[in-house]
Amino acid sequence: KNEVEQSPQNLTAQEGEFITINCSYSVGISALHWLQQHPGGGIVSLFMLSSGKKKHGRLIATINIQEKHSSLHITASHPRDSAVYICAVVRGATNKLIFGTGTLLAVQP
Amino acid sequence: DTEVTQTPKHLVMGMTNKKSLKCEQHMGHRAMYWYKQKAKKPPELMFVYSYEKLSINESVPSRFSPECPNSSLLNLHLHALQPEDSALYLCASSQDKEGKQYFGPGTRLTVT
Numbered sequence: 272k273n274e275v276e277q278s279p280q281n282l283t284a285q286e287g288e289f290i291t292i293n294c295s296y297s298v299g300i301s302a303l304h305w306l307q308q309h310p311g312g313g314i315v316s317l318f319m320l321s322s323g324k325k326k327h328g329r330l331i332a333t334i335n336i337q338e339k340h341s342s343l344h345i346t347a348s349h350p351r352d353s354a355v356y357i358c359a360v361v362r363g364a365t366n367k368l369i370f371g372t373g374t375l376l377a378v379q380p
Numbered sequence: 381d382t383e384v385t386q387t388p389k390h391l392v393m394g395m396t397n398k399k400s401l402k403c404e405q406h407m408g409h410r411a412m413y414w415y416k417q418k419a420k421k422p423p424e425l426m427f428v429y430s431y432e433k434l435s436i437n438e439s440v441p442s443r444f445s446p447e448c449p450n451s452s453l454l455n456l457h458l459h460a461l462q463p464e465d466s467a468l469y470l471c472a473s474s475q476d477k478e479g480k481q482y483f484g485p486g487t488r489l490t491v492t
Contacts, residue, residue, distance in 0.1 A: 316480055
């Protein structure tokens with residue numbers, strides 16, 4: 272079983288829809304990252320959070336440390352949001368990232 | 381400047397070649413990372429440098445040799461690679477070992 276699980280693995284949405292991607296982890300962490308990767312491209316770091324909630328534009332990330340769960344929400348989705356979204360946790364005192372398998376999001380116009 | 385740059389963007393090399401990948405950042409970050417990513421898989425950590433010293437080597441074969449000549453620059457020297465080493469090689473940096481990681485665009489390596 273992976274230490275970091277994401278759901279769903281694939282998601283297709285219509286433009287304008289509200290999207291939620293979930294991440295659950297089974298190890299002790301010091302922080303959690305949400306990353307975005309377009310096909311064939313490099314990785315953009317969207318959020319790093321260790322508690323509560325962060326918002327940037329149409330993106331919102333939340334984390335519940337007790338439940339070992341985080342969500343990434345996209346409001347008013349747009350085709351340019353189509354990408355792979357990856358959850359990665361920072362284990363303990365190291366800055367070693369443990370990656371989830373990613374969620375492939377396709378937003379159709 | 382919140383950018384991590386990597387060169388080259390693409391590299392094709394034979395199994396007997398020696399080549400190097402370069403990563404640069406000017407954010408004053410003191411931790412730098414090399415990751416390897418195969419198609420449709422998440423990145424895998426290869427090396428971590430902290431304050432220009434190698435702090436993590438994830439049991440990477442010796443045909444990959446990292447080097448951190450100064451706090452802004454990270455190299456990955458490649459020698460006698462195998463076709464299965466073909467992948468996207470990503471560099472990242474962070475303020476320190478606990479900070480948010482910023483990723484470069486990657487070098488797509490093909491070993492023939």
